[in-house]
Amino acid sequence: MDQNKLKIYQEMLKKGLAEQPRIEEIVEQVLRNELKNIFLVGCGGSLACMYPCKYILETNSQLPVYIYNAGEFNTIRPVQFNQNSLLVLSSYSGKTPETVAAANYAGAIGATTIGFTGEGDSPLGQAVDYVFTNQAETGVTASKIVLLYQIVFNLIKRTDNFQQYDQIMAALATLPESLVQIKQQVEERARQFAKDYQDQQFFMILGAGPCWGETYSYATCILEEMQWIPAQPVHAGEFFHGSFEIVRDDTNIIIFKGEDKSRPVTERAETFSKKYSQRVTVIDTKDYELPGVPAELRGYMSPLVLSAVMDLFSHYLATARNHPLSTRKYMGKVDY
Secondary structure (H helix, E strand, O other), X not given: OOHHHHHHHHHHHHHHHOOHHHHHHHHHHHHHHOOOEEEEEXXXXXXXXXXXXXXXXXXXXXXXXXXXXXXXXXXXOOOOOOOOEEEEEEOOOOOOHHHHHXXXXXXXXXXXXXXXXXXXXXXXXHHOOEEEEOOOOOOHHHHHHHHHHHHXXXXXXXXXXXXXXXXXXXXXXXXXXXXXXXXXXXXXXXXXXXXHHOOOOOEEEEEOHHHHHHHHHHHXXXXXXXXXXXXXXXXXXXXXXXXXXXXXXXXXXEEEXXXXXXXXXXHHHHHXXXXXXXXXXXXXXXXXXOOOOOHHHXXXXXXXXXXHHHHHHHHHHHHHHOOOOOOOOOOOOOOO
């Protein structure tokens, strides 16, 4: 394991946590605009990392929350979106055309915007009211989730009298060390997975609740985009309404199992998968220690645990296949 990358990963998390005072100031300013709803907008992995925020808001807040692919958001222009909306956008390059267009549209109608991007002077960074930067070769997704969590939990603290805000902030502060330890713990399993599955041609990835974003992202952004392996993200609850019909004894299934309220949904899919396939890999966040995180709060941390674990799986799979995660055929290469 590259110790330098581990250090960068840890520092990115710490950098995100250090933004808490600024985030609290921004949230205070946002709420002066009589906030009515929240829109989470992006594309690909930059959209997927927002799904845990949707879960948090829907289970703790009266604030309506909507999540959109940026291209669709621009095309349909939801009628609920107005000057009293908060639009949260993400694009690592800061140049994703549809995401930048969404920010510009929001600015034109007077909605408040918060953006996440690698560089603050990118088109997205210049288009939003408040920008957070997180350029690094590793740890970008985890640091972004940490920032998003601080924003969302501070919002519901102020709007819904959320009583566990301080406990959540204290729990987040333990993650830089805990997630690095998890990466070290999972290294041998990741190596073995890569050895066993490097020649496979199709995967089905299952998950639910706050883990759905990681489910979608791993199938489409890692296996398909970065490894050119066909993969199907399937919501664990929807598994029994179509996708389970293609399961055979050699179907490669990866199940992301969190510790949130949706866990029984995923367990049902796991039981079926193990009965009919011999190639089921379960990543259960319950298997990993998170010192300093109370049991009742672990479900919120499941996406971060999954991200840490699957970073190693991705690295070793790419190495075993001699297909770097940076290789692209179309993205950034041709017009589209």
